[in-house]
Amino acid sequence: MKFLTLYPTEISAALNDEGSFVGELILNIEQYGLFFSEVKCAINMRIEAGHAQPWYLAIDPIDSVEVPHFSKFVDAMNSYVFNVLCFEPNLKSQGKDLPRIKLFFDEIFFDMSEEKPRARSANPAPDGKSKPKTKPAKH
Numbered sequence: 001m002k003f004l005t006l007y008p009t010e011i012s013a014a015l016n017d018e019g020s021f022v023g024e025l026i027l028n029i030e031q032y033g034l035f036f037s038e039v040k041c042a043i044n045m046r047i048e049a050g051h052a053q054p055w056y057l058a059i060d061p062i063d064s065v066e067v068p069h070f071s072k073f074v075d076a077m078n079s080y081v082f083n084v085l086c087f088e089p090n091l092k093s094q095g096k097d098l099p100r101i102k103l104f105f106d107e108i109f110f111d112m113s114e115e116k117p118r119a120r121s122a123n124p125a126p127d128g129k130s131k132p133k134t135k136p137a138k139h
Helices: 070-084
Strands: 004-015 021-031 034-047 055-059 100-104 108-111 119-121
Touching: 004 034, 004 070, 055 070, 070 108, 070 119
Parallel strands: none
Antiparallel strands: 004 021, 004 100, 004 108, 021 034, 034 055, 108 119
């Protein structure tokens, strides 16, 4: 039995003056089969040296979500977003507004009972992969 499962649903953020995307991650939490209400946490998506990929998704502060091993989820989410999906934020603005991103996840979950959590699909596509939906942000 899975004791804890995290379901990310959306990342939305806007580019700030420092070159980082600041916004929020929305996720649902399932613990022992019980779903808890939607959880929102602040994120900072930035270019950071010393990581496997140039972009890094940070939860600020990491203890804002009271979930065991949440830092492992953040590491797994980084791997999924930047290595599996090869997502790279667009830094070019459209008009006067700063660039925004919205990344939606359908049917993706992370089983936190695993040593190294990784994204799994509740309804895998025929090729075994699931892809998020992206939409240009409305201004």
